[in-house]
Amino acid sequence: MAHGSGGKETSDLIASIFAKHFNNPILAKMEDSAVIPGCARIAMTTDSFVVKPVFFPGGDIGKIAVCGTVNDLAMSGSTPKYLTCGFILEEGAEFEAIERIVASMAKAAKEANVIIVGGDTKVIEGSGGIYINTAGVGFMDVSGFEASSSFCAKGDVVILSGTLGDHHAAILSARMNIENEIKSDCAPLHVMASALVQSGLKVKSMRDVTRGGLATVLHEFAVASKACIRIEEKEIPVSPQVLGLTGILGLDPLYMANEGKMVTVVAKEDAEKALELMRKSPYGAHAAIIGTVIPGDTGTLLLHTATGGTRTLTELYGEGLPRIC
Amino acid sequence: MTDYRTFLGEYDGKPMRIMEVCGTHTAAISHCGIPSLLSPKIELISGPGCPVCVTVTEYIDRLVALSLESNTVVATFGDMIRVPGTSKSLQDARADGAKFRMVYSPLDLIKLAREETDKTFVFAAVGFETTIAVYASLLDELIAQGIRNVKLLTSLKTMPLVIDWVCRSKSGIDGFLAPGHVSVITGSDLFAPIAKEHTIPFAVAGFEGEQILVALYALVKLINAHEGRVMNMYPSVVTAEGNKTAQKLIAKYFESSDAAWRGMGVIPRSGMKLRAEYEAYDAGSENLYSDRGHNAQCRCAKVITGAEKPSACPLFGSVCTPQTPQGACMVSSEGSCHSYFANRRR
Numbered sequence: 258m259a260h261g262s263g264g265k266e267t268s269d270l271i272a273s274i275f276a277k278h279f280n281n282p283i284l285a286k287m288e289d290s291a292v293i294p295g296c297a298r299i300a301m302t303t304d305s306f307v308v309k310p311v312f313f314p315g316g317d318i319g320k321i322a323v324c325g326t327v328n329d330l331a332m333s334g335s336t337p338k339y340l341t342c343g344f345i346l347e348e349g350a351e352f353e354a355i356e357r358i359v360a361s362m363a364k365a366a367k368e369a370n371v372i373i374v375g376g377d378t379k380v381i382e383g384s385g386g387i388y389i390n391t392a393g394v395g396f397m398d399v400s401g402f403e404a405s406s407s408f409c410a411k412g413d414v415v416i417l418s419g420t421l422g423d424h425h426a427a428i429l430s431a432r433m434n435i436e437n438e439i440k441s442d443c444a445p446l447h448v449m450a451s452a453l454v455q456s457g458l459k460v461k462s463m464r465d466v467t468r469g470g471l472a473t474v475l476h477e478f479a480v481a482s483k484a485c486i487r488i489e490e491k492e493i494p495v496s497p498q499v500l501g502l503t504g505i506l507g508l509d510p511l512y513m514a515n516e517g518k519m520v521t522v523v524a525k526e527d528a529e530k531a532l533e534l535m536r537k538s539p540y541g542a543h544a545a546i547i548g549t550v551i552p553g554d555t556g557t558l559l560l561h562t563a564t565g566g567t568r569t570l571t572e573l574y575g576e577g578l579p580r581i582c
Numbered sequence: 583m584t585d586y587r588t589f590l591g592e593y594d595g596k597p598m599r600i601m602e603v604c605g606t607h608t609a610a611i612s613h614c615g616i617p618s619l620l621s622p623k624i625e626l627i628s629g630p631g632c633p634v635c636v637t638v639t640e641y642i643d644r645l646v647a648l649s650l651e652s653n654t655v656v657a658t659f660g661d662m663i664r665v666p667g668t669s670k671s672l673q674d675a676r677a678d679g680a681k682f683r684m685v686y687s688p689l690d691l692i693k694l695a696r697e698e699t700d701k702t703f704v705f706a707a708v709g710f711e712t713t714i715a716v717y718a719s720l721l722d723e724l725i726a727q728g729i730r731n732v733k734l735l736t737s738l739k740t741m742p743l744v745i746d747w748v749c750r751s752k753s754g755i756d757g758f759l760a761p762g763h764v765s766v767i768t769g770s771d772l773f774a775p776i777a778k779e780h781t782i783p784f785a786v787a788g789f790e791g792e793q794i795l796v797a798l799y800a801l802v803k804l805i806n807a808h809e810g811r812v813m814n815m816y817p818s819v820v821t822a823e824g825n826k827t828a829q830k831l832i833a834k835y836f837e838s839s840d841a842a843w844r845g846m847g848v849i850p851r852s853g854m855k856l857r858a859e860y861e862a863y864d865a866g867s868e869n870l871y872s873d874r875g876h877n878a879q880c881r882c883a884k885v886i887t888g889a890e891k892p893s894a895c896p897l898f899g900s901v902c903t904p905q906t907p908q909g910a911c912m913v914s915s916e917g918s919c920h921s922y923f924a925n926r927r928r
Binding site for chain 2: 433506507509560561562563564565566567568569570571574
């Protein structure tokens with residue numbers, strides 16, 4: 258496969274797939290770099306995606322590559338604007354699969370209201386693998402908004418945007434050839450985050466809940482804020498299908514990966530309003546208040562279990578599951 | 583609050599030590615926060631029911647050696663990859679060229695073996711009665727489909743005699759939360775002779791928090807009444823006689839044998855091995871008895887037998903963590919040390 262040579266084959270690949278699907282005036286110039294309008298403060302991030310299989314119920318590597326970076330930008334309080342994407346293709350990667358993935362990226366970018374302004378393709382030896390890196394820029398256009406994992410304070414309330422574990426369970430089911438109804442939750446959360454950012458409510462911390470799961474994120478909040486966070490197992494939404502699978506495989510939804518969920522910590526007086534905003538946003542129908550910041554040992558995350566006991570949660574140790582996003 | 587919860591929380595009688603034998607119970611107890619609901623007079627001790635944890639180092643060494651042989655690939659459940667042998671785990675040996683695959687079910691081997699006929703797949707067949715039944719099904723399939731390039735490296739354990747060993751040791755266990763999954767196969771009657779001989783009660787329990795609490799309540803009552811009998815508190819799936827079909831399938835391929843247990847040495851007739859007529863499927867499992875951990879201070883052996891809690895080990899939480907496990911109990915999520923560490927149990 259000579260498509261990574263930089264010559265004719267490369268430009269054919271770009272023209273036939275990337276330019277066709279990502280078509281926009283900035284990309285169309287085909288310059289070495291995109292020159293684009295900016296903003297006084299920008300948020301910038303990058304992420305690489307190596308999920309296997311590349312197609313799975315509810316999404317594909319392209320959709321994740323867009324949503325993942327969009328969500329990282331949105332969680333910092335910015336409005337996602339521009340993405341670049343780098344493809345690393347192993348020899349043997351199928352043209353048809355690449356096109357499906359690129360089309361899926363274009364669709365996700367449209368929904369997330371971002372423009373893909375630059376890209377790169379490399380071909381390496383291998384056996385058909387497809388890997389994507391996306392970098393993104395967001396505009397910090399709401400003045401005065403600042404959220405941080407270190408801002409949680411006693412009395413604050415923890416809100417989760419929906420059910421846990423769907424992405425992890427979908428990937429696992431695909432790998433194990435288990436037929437079920439579970440779909441990845443892969444989705445852009447920019448509308449939900451923006452609703453919170455623009456609301457003027459006292460939003461202390463926001464984070465998308467990806468690898469490592471909810472427990473890992475909240476443990477980090479507790480440590481960074483020198484706070485004690487307690488969550489209620491009974492309030493944490495998990496779909497019956499995911500719960501069934503975790504029961505069989507001995508997985509814990511609190512540590513499972515998601516691709517379209519966020520958790521936020523807000524001041525107690527604003528909790529109900531924030532919950533309503535999240536529920537009204539796309540992908541937030543099952544949002545729920547799941548816990549509070551309580552007086553207690555600092556840097557501690559506690560789970561009040563459905564059985565009525567209390568368990569201390571740590572960050573995820575070990576692999577969980579390799580190559581899941 | 584229901585009565586049994588109040589009873590367990592406020593219990594102020596004779597201090598007692600109850601052993602949960604099965605690793606799945608250890609994980610469920612941590613998961614549900616059960617220790618926080620018990621009076622300090624009721625102590626839960628994890629027993630030898632995590633298959634990875636009771637595996638001796640010579641077995642791991644043999645597995646590593648096989649993974650380095652040409653055209654041989656080791657297939658295993660995930661946990662086994664990180665268990666340290668005398669000097670290395672499978673994962674450590676990857677840099678030397680160790681070849682291994684993680685599978686979710688032994689039956690995944692059928693597909694692997696059919697796709698890659700030039701390789702021999704060796705499955706790390708560890709486990710108790712429940713898993714032995716699955717290995718028997720695998721052999722049924724291998725034979726039916728005429729697949730010759732799959733072998734088992736067995737380290738198979740059975741329950742009753744190791745519990746008898748614990749009763750005879752000086753670990754001072756007053757009662758047992760008997761393994762639910764194993765009992766499905768063997769039946770709850772299996773524990774009756776030991777209960778009687780040692781006057782120690784057993785409760786066969788399910789894995790939900792509520793089921794565990796009720797079983798603990800029953801055990802505390804029986805211990806105080808000095809009643810050595812078996813209570814089946816998981817009757818929806820466990821019968822007195824067990825699953826006869828599974829028992830027959832196991833007996834078709836496997837026979838009783840001596841087995842080496844981490845921390846306990848060789849216990850006669852406490853394991854199973856492939857019957858002589860199926861020797862062709864064995865990857866050299868005989869006489870893997872030696873057990874020398876690579877860190878001499880590791881107390882896995884004492885933890886498994888209930889003699890010490892994980893937190894009593896000098897390595898626990900400092901040198902030995904889930905990222906740098908020194909012994910098998912810190913590797914598996916069903917291992918006592920991992921469970922204590924991950925849930926900050928003390």
